[in-house]
Amino acid sequence: MxxxxxxxxxxxxxxxxxxxxxxxxxxxxxxxxxxxxxxxxxxxxxxxxxxxxxxxxxxxxxxxxxxxxxxxxxxxxxxxxxxxxxxxxxxxxxxxxxxxxxxxxxxxxxxxxxxxxxxxxxxxxxxxxxxxxxxxxxxxxxxxxLPDRFSPCSPLLLEKRDNCLTLSGSAGEICSSDCSHLKCKALAAANNSFSPYTNSPSGVALQDDDGEWYRGWYIESVASNPSLGPVQAALVDFVARGLGKGFDKIVEVVLVEKKNARVSQEGTAKMILDTIAAPNCDFKVFHCYEDLVKKMNYITIPEVENGKKGYLVRKIIRQ
Ligand SMILES: O=c1ccn([C@H]2C[C@H](O)[C@@H](CO)O2)c(=O)[nH]1
Ligand SMILES: [Zn+2]
CATH class of the missing domain: 3.40.140.10 (Cytidine Deaminase, domain 2)
Known part of the structure; x- marks a missing residue:
């Protein structure tokens, strides 16, 4: 094929x-x-x-x-x-x-x-x-x-996570899990974001001119500068699944991040998209917040996996 x-x-x-x-x-x-x-x-x-x-x-x-x-x-x-x-x-x-x-x-x-x-x-x-x-x-x-290295501590990337984020204001009205809103896909991405060092999760969803969508989330490094922004992460998805399309086919983008986040992606995301996406690309930002009730339903428990100690986030069903 x-x-x-x-x-x-x-x-x-x-x-x-x-x-x-x-x-x-x-x-x-x-x-x-x-x-x-x-x-x-x-x-x-x-x-x-x-x-x-x-x-x-x-x-x-x-x-x-x-x-x-x-x-x-x-x-x-x-x-x-x-x-x-x-x-x-x-x-x-x-x-x-x-x-x-x-x-x-x-x-x-x-x-x-x-x-x-x-x-x-x-x-x-x-x-x-x-x-x-x-x-x-x-x-x-x-x-x-990598001798004499700078090491992260737990949690680690690729471990199961849910940042328990919900969209703020009327944008947060509950949608069905199979809705087609780009903001909901960006929120889902932000919920996977790995930002243990700044607690500033963010996610990006983008759509091309064929209506296909892609998403990615901010991934931090303990050494700061190697961190990967959410637009870049979404571009990874775009390149990996976009069948060779150019970035100028990107026509709609949504960024979800916390309001007043310690690390905000908005300015950088806009600057990148203004430079590489379609000239008329629509860029929107939605704010989210940590839903503390949702968060209380999750606890982190030690888990022994393949004989090695690690941590898994488990959903606890409350009575
Ligand atoms: O480990 C490396 C080093 C460099 N590059 C890329 C970055 C840049 O696009 C180009 C030239 O440095 O090679 C990588 O992908 N991996
Ligand atoms: Zn490299």
Whole structure:
């Protein structure tokens, strides 16, 4: 199928038919990944191929936003991790990142991405392929590649979460779970947002001119700067599922965040969309608040998973 060329998620079986039969064969998907990168500024296309504990294979690509400063770019590894979050994956076991334009060499992620990877549970055990042409290469753990590291504490990215946010005012009127409001999709995204360091969750939903919608949420890093904004996260969804469409096809965008949030995304989101989306793109902001009653229905309890201690958010049904 023509749309197969835009595929960013492969079942184990699909990956096998692409030649990814074992860890050292991750490179068999790198040419596909690199062809999907969007690097209009540097012209340097980066691909990443990763395997999640579910056995699925995910691709990541770098995405540069034309006309904007470089720090708004999405790195291939960040893309891949965000794609894991959008697909409710629980972690990452293996990673291969291209470091040459011919796709023959694989290396360690940049410092920014090593730090971003740290937000996941069991991040130190992620195995990263180091390889040059004509050699099989070897895997090195993130533990090895990021010594003397700056570490996050619990909660961690990819753990189940619900920020218990509700839209403020009349926007918050209850909708059915299958409504088509972009604001409700942006709220659902904000409820997944990972912002334990500033408690400023936010989510973005966007729609293209075919009426397809995409969403993403703000993901923080304990080291601050590697954090990924909600527009970038929604662009990951757009690139991953948008069959190669350009950003100029984005015609409607909603941002949901808390009023007076310690970290507000509104100004940055508007600036990014003014630069890359359709010239007449409609951008709306809805405020939300933490619903304390809803929050009381959730508690965090320790849980032993695969023999390792962690935390899960469990819904408690109140009598
Ligand atoms: O680990 C890295 C390092 C760089 N890049 C991207 C960012 C930018 O788009 C381009 C040039 O630095 O490569 C990545 O995707 N991953
Ligand atoms: Zn990077």
């Amino acid at each position: 023509a749309q197969d060329q835009y595929k960013f998620v492969f079942t184990a079986k699909e990956a096998e038919s692409e030649g990814v039969t074992e860890p050292f064969r991750l490179p068999n998907l790198i040419t596909k990944a690199m062809s999907l990168a969007r690097a209009p500024i540097s012209k340097y296309k980066v691909g990443a191929v990763g395997r999640a504990p579910s056995g699925r294979i995910y691709l990541g690509v770098n995405v540069e936003l034309p006309g904007l400063p470089l720090h708004h770019s999405i790195h291939a590894e960040q893309f891949l991790v965000t794609n894991l979050a959008l697909n409710s994956e629980k972690g990452l076991h293996l990673l291969a990142v291209s470091i040459s334009t011919d796709g023959n060499d694989f290396g360690a992620p940049c410092g920014n991405c090593r730090q971003f990877l740290m937000e996941m549970r069991n991040a130190l055990d992620i195995q990263i392929l180091l390889k040059s042409k004509h050699e099989e290469g070897s895997f090195r753990s993130l533990r090895h590649l």
